[in-house]
Amino acid sequence: MATGNKKTKYSPARRPKNEKGVRSHENGAPVERAESIQWFPGHMARTRRKIQESLSLVDAVIEIVDARIPISSRNPELDSWVGRKPRLVILNKADLADEAATKRWVAWYESRGVAALAVDCKSGRGFNGFMPALRRLLQAEITKWESKGMNRALRAMIVGIPNVGKSSFINRLNKGGKAKVEDRPGVTRHNQWFTVEGAQLLDTPGVLWPKFDDHTVALHLAFTGAIKDQVLDIEEMACELLDVLSSEYRPMLIERYKLPDEIPEDMWELLQLVARKRGMLVSGGEVNTERAAIMLLDEYRGGKLGRITLESAPRTVTQE
Ligand SMILES: Nc1nc2c(ncn2[C@@H]2O[C@H](COP(=O)(O)OP(=O)(O)OP(=O)(O)O)[C@@H](O)[C@H]2O)c(=O)[nH]1
Ligand SMILES: [Mg+2]
DSSP: OOOSOOOOSOOGGGSOBOTTSOBBOTTSOBOOOGGGOOOOOHHHHHHHHHHHHHGGGOSEEEEEEETTOTTTTSOTTHHHHHTTSOEEEEEEOGGGSOHHHHHHHHHHHHHTTOEEEEOOTTTOTTGGGHHHHHHHHTHHHHHHHHHTTOOOOEEEEEEESTTSSHHHHHHHHSTTOOSOOOSSSOOOOSOEEEEETTEEEEEOOOOOOSOOSSHHHHHHHHHHTOSOGGGSOHHHHHHHHHHHHHHHSHHHHHHHHTOOSSOOSSHHHHHHHHHHHTTOBOGGGOBOHHHHHHHHHHHHHTTTTOOOOSSOOOTTSOOO
């Protein structure tokens, strides 16, 4: 992952200012700098407590991460909550991530003794491996129960950041699934049990942590939709995303927005160009950068630019 607080080539001075001379949203509200992204509302603090309280009810923890950002989507607090409870890492949204990168991530986890499985809730790919992986993880306990004549369903808690697909994961296993799913963070509000074949799964609300120490982590969470858009400066996010895409995925960007080979170095200009290319104009010939920003983030999140993984597995792993 490109860690560190690299400065985006983005000239905020070119952004419209409100009457007080402050950079502003279209509605005149002042914007926060991306450095200050935080989102830890009260319900997340409650979820954190509930997760800890419910740990004694489960045999295993299923940690769902986003295959596009397998570092940033791991809650750094989880290790201390989960302790020695067996854990399975699920790399979800594999359909949106680079396939080879996801394979390297699974190999990386396994090289560190962590059971991992890549899945995609849209097509169901990878799901055949789930129950066998859970049984392998709990083999010692299963053998113990069997020796006592017990045959009980495995119990696992599903945890992960907001919008990563925890409820979708349960619905995929639970044919005709009932867990509420929406494309925004913060949909599930309470812990809820679901019975699937061979297991009982506890769906939990998405939870982040109180402070992002690394700016890149905050950005990646924002790009992929784990942070509520309302707390973000959407145009600045779009410029930050353009910065990553133009340096690492330039051909995809050029192709998607029919850009010239020589694209502007300044990300604000690039966003304006994208807006123009999509005909997002307002009266007087100005471009609507806010609409373009929303579109760019939507299209990235929906995989329209292609399968893009923003964080690669550390190179120390023997590759395939
Ligand atoms: N492309 C793709 N989209 C997915 C996948 N899994 C989930 N989604 C979408 O991601 C969005 C969020 O899914 P949810 O299941 O509600 O996520 P969640 O983790 O339960 O979210 P919260 O309850 O808000 O924490 C929905 O629009 C899903 O359709 C996947 O594997 N691939
Ligand atoms: Mg949910």
